[in-house]
Amino acid sequence: MSDTVYLHYDQAQLDAQINxxxxxxxxxxxxxxxAEESAAFRAARAGRLDLRYGPTAGxxxxxxxxxxxxxxxxxxxxxxxxxxLDKSDFSYLGxxxxxxxxxxxxxxxxxxxxxxxxxxxxxxxxxFAWLQAEAPGLGVDPRRILALGHSAGGHxxxxxxxxxxxxxxxxxxxxxAAAGSISGIYxxxxxxxxxxxxxxxxxxxxxxxxxxxxxxxxPGARMVCAVGGExxxxxxxxxxxxxxxxRRQGAALETMVIEAxxxxxxxxxxxxxEQPLTARLIALAVAEPGAQGPAP
Numbered sequence: 001m002s003d004t005v006y007l008h009y010d011q012a013q014l015d016a017q018i019n020x021x022x023x024x025x026x027x028x029x030x031x032x033x034x035a036e037e038s039a040a041f042r043a044a045r046a047g048r049l050d051l052r053y054g055p056t057a058g059x060x061x062x063x064x065x066x067x068x069x070x071x072x073x074x075x076x077x078x079x080x081x082x083x084x085l086d087k088s089d090f091s092y093l094g095x096x097x098x099x100x101x102x103x104x105x106x107x108x109x110x111x112x113x114x115x116x117x118x119x120x121x122x123x124x125x126x127x128f129a130w131l132q133a134e135a136p137g138l139g140v141d142p143r144r145i146l147a148l149g150h151s152a153g154g155h156x157x158x159x160x161x162x163x164x165x166x167x168x169x170x171x172x173x174x175x176x177a178a179a180g181s182i183s184g185i186y187x188x189x190x191x192x193x194x195x196x197x198x199x200x201x202x203x204x205x206x207x208x209x210x211x212x213x214x215x216x217x218x219p220g221a222r223m224v225c226a227v228g229g230e231x232x233x234x235x236x237x238x239x240x241x242x243x244x245x246x247r248r249q250g251a252a253l254e255t256m257v258i259e260a261x262x263x264x265x266x267x268x269x270x271x272x273x274e275q276p277l278t279a280r281l282i283a284l285a286v287a288e289p290g291a292q293g294p295a296p
Contacts, residue, residue: 006193009234017234018194020151020263030264031089038091045094048138053130058110059123061131062087064094066103069139072146072285075105075131077160079151079183081191082120083112083199096270096278102285103140105131109156113199117188117210121159125168128160128175143289147179148281150267154184154225158212158242161221178222178284182277183235183263186213186242190234213242217251224254224280228261235263254280 002010009017021027042049047064065071074097078085087106094104109115109123128145135142149157161179165171185191188211192202208214217223223246227239236257243255256277258266269275 006190014190014193014234015195017232018190018196020232023232024262024264027264030267031085034089034092034267038089041091041094042088045098047091047094053127054123056110056123058108058115059126060087061105061107061127062091063105063138064091064098064103065139066098066101068101069103070135070141071101071103071139072144073103073105073131073135073138073140074146074148074180074281074285075107075128077107077109077124077147077149077153077156079149079153080111081196081200082117082152093267093270096273097282097285100282100286102282103138113201116201117206120156121210124156124160125163125175128163129165129169129171132171132173132175142175143173144177144285144287145175146281146285147176148182149180149184150182151263152185154181155186155188155212157181158184158186158223159210161223162212162215162218164218174218177287177289178224180224180226180281180284182226182266183228183231184212184225184239184242185235186238187211213238213245217246217249217253219250221246221251221253222284223251224256224277224284226256226258226266226277228263228266229257229259230262232263256280 005011006014049062050060053059076090078090087108090106097104107127109120132142147157147160157179165174188207225239243253246253270278
């Protein structure tokens with residue numbers, strides 16, 4: 001019998017829980033479709049591309065303003081296990097929001113192995129502080145900025161929401177009004193113990209300080225988390241555990257398990273206006289500042 005390395009999983013079982021590309025070989029078709037649709041979106045919609053929010057190569061974002069303004073903003077953080085993909089692959093998601101009067105941004109950040117996860121968290125926080133400061137010139141309402149992430153980007157969105165903005169940036173008001181996470185990772189311990197560790201180089205201190213499950217939510221935190229019903233047990237467990245812990249500490253956090261969706265198929269649901277996940281994210285984005293979030 002193999003030794004367990006995390007919960008009830010032995011090494012092979014844990015790696016299988018985390019290795020999503022092996023589980024769904026069709027991921028390559030999704031990546032190609034996302035890139036193609038995003039290129040078409042950029043050709044059709046005027047955007048401000050490669051805006052720099054920090055000094056290193058990865059600290060850029062693309063912004064697609066909404067008509068009128070100042071408008072709420074949904075800023076998307078891509079996944080890729082902190083080591084792959086690009087903001088340009090996710091321009092297409094702007095179609096879900098622009099016609100509803102919500103500006104859309106897609107964010108980059110430096111990737112592993114050159115950057116560690118703590119650096120990525122700091123960069124994403126800097127991105128939102130920059131967006132709040134530059135909001136008037138971008139046609140954005142600085143009081144209504146929402147972080148939205150997928151997979152590793154869901155982790156970064158949660159960490160951004162959990163920022164002490166006054167301590168980190170001297171801001172009088174939070175840079176984020178709310179957050180959304182799709183198929184997010186909320187505890188880094190299984191990542192430290194799985195086959196991804198040689199690239200990610202996660203130490204116990206990073207697990208402690210950079211796992212949303214292990215840190216306190218900010219006062220008044222509002223968040224929506226969704227996961228596909230066909231995802232691995234570990235992704236389902238992480239959402240359940242994270243939601244329970246943040247709710248226990250007073251966060252207004254809504255969860256969804258969307259049946260018949262995988263880690264990759266779930267993202268395209270954002271393009272469906274009747275999809276409850278899309279509706280909840282839009283409601284959070286357009287809510288008046290200080291409004292109550294979703295009921296736990």
